Amino acid sequence: MRPKDIAILVVDDEASIRNSLSEWFKMDGYRVEVAEDAYEALKKLQENNFDIVLVDIKMPEMDGIELQKRIKEIDKNIITIIITAYATVETAIQAMKDGAFDYITKPVDPDELSRLIKKAIEQRRLITENIMLRGKIEELQSLDEIIGESPAMKKVMEMVNTVAETDSTVMIRGESGTGKELIARAIHAKSRRRYFPIVTINCGAYPEGLLESELFGHEKGAFTGALYQRKGKLEMANKGTLFLDEVGNISLKMQMDLLRVLETKKFTRLGGEKVIEVDFRVISATNRDLEQAVKEGSFREDLYYRLNVFTIFLPPLRERRSDIPLLTHYFIKKFSLSMNKDVREISKEALNLLMDYDWPGNVRELRNVIERAMVNVKGTKIEVDDLYFSISSPYPKPEGETLEDVEKAHIKKILNKTGWNITKAAEILNIDRVTLYNKIEKYKLRR
């Protein structure tokens, strides 16, 4: 990390200490901000990112120990160093217990301060690297989650392999939870751009002004709170892939700005004049009916055609039920490892239930159901009772509103629940076995 990439915040109510520390750090080339109390510090921490915060322990209203706790709530990875006038064992222990990297007693020896800051930067670098590597590993692991032997999924994978070799713009369509981001990552991982980053922006998650700043970045002073120049996602995606998730949700103004960038691959940061050239591949995703949106005028036709060069439709899970056992066993294995639990299988009855369910939340919902079951399960096998469906009932809904429709659905539900154990089902339904057989016959119920 170069010194100018390191941002330090000095919080001290004593102006001479605050300023002398700030000047000292500036001579090393660090970016430095000062705050005269905890409230100003917290405001600055909300507006900008800092790597290291030096906090005076004794300040009016909110002291350094309390401020440090609040800082860790904002970002637990920020390095905090406590400044104290009198080093006492109690304050040092308290500060370290609360997560301080170290503390200094003022006045401090220049060499000691210099070494401490270098160590703090190294610690910060290691934390950042660790987070990055974890992300990379998760990214690699997540690619394994594209599982399916159904014809529909085989076709998707063929399309991924075909398009990855090109530099075409890709649009991924599919219901929520079908794994659109995974497919985008798979395309990136198989493309020639794989050694550069894939940068994801969830277009639906930001209000317009913020989305603009996220995409284009900003110059120092571009708006209130823009204390530093900041690169946007477009710049970060240079040479790699830009994944625009929920692209159907952006405003008409942003659609126009985005179209311009996609056509020219040039833009300026907010509040800046310098034209920045970028080179990235665009993959977008949406679950919105974009054709309808174009007809209604809420989505630009030119942007639609620009994004929709190559389309991959992801089938909902209910249309590839044959992949459910494969996905289920994959998730069991994955969570067994991460939760350190010896769960190896799922009962036939439980799997039947999963096969019958409509999965409105698709693979993401299946993943969540298995994760939850893995928490609940007592032995080595997931049973029906371990399954919990959050979105809707896994049991068949009555096909109509007559008493017979309701009875048919209820009997099917109990049969599924008991794994078609007739004795047990009859017991629950409080009818004899013969009556149950008759009802099964009458309603033509099948496993």
Next chain:
Amino acid sequence: MSCIYIVPIWREEKYNLEFLRSKISEIFRKKAQIYESKKINLDSVYNPTRKQYNSSQILIQLLSNHPRDTFRILGVTDVDLFIPILTFVFGEAQLNGIAGIVSVHRLNNKFYGLPENEELLRKRLIKEAIHELGHTYGLVHCLTPGCVMNSSTYVEDIDEKSDQFCSTCFSAIRG
């Protein structure tokens, strides 16, 4: 023509600064001159608890008492300097400003209980003076081995570096 002024600020020992003037003029390719100022008041910046002098406050005095044609102004003193957060400083300067100060107090072998070495003292003073003036050109501490803008927290660090700018820092000085 603007000038780099060197202001001697002595309390006990006086040094002839002609060697420094000539070196500064050569390095920065600017006219350099010794400027005796009677307006620097060391007593007002003395901290009796620390038995040291506040270098930031001397900078303020230099800034309010310099000739009109000042390009840069560098105070040279024999007193021990400090800034509030640190136990001592060899010198201080304004980043991208015009003023700097350097002290010979801790550059002198005598301070470390070693035999005096005038030549070594001169070398150290030249390096620290160029270093502080470098900050006024906007230069921050440089990591290139040997560059005069290397940070020095021990006197040995000063002896390790040269009195020359590395090529990157040199380009910044030349603008």
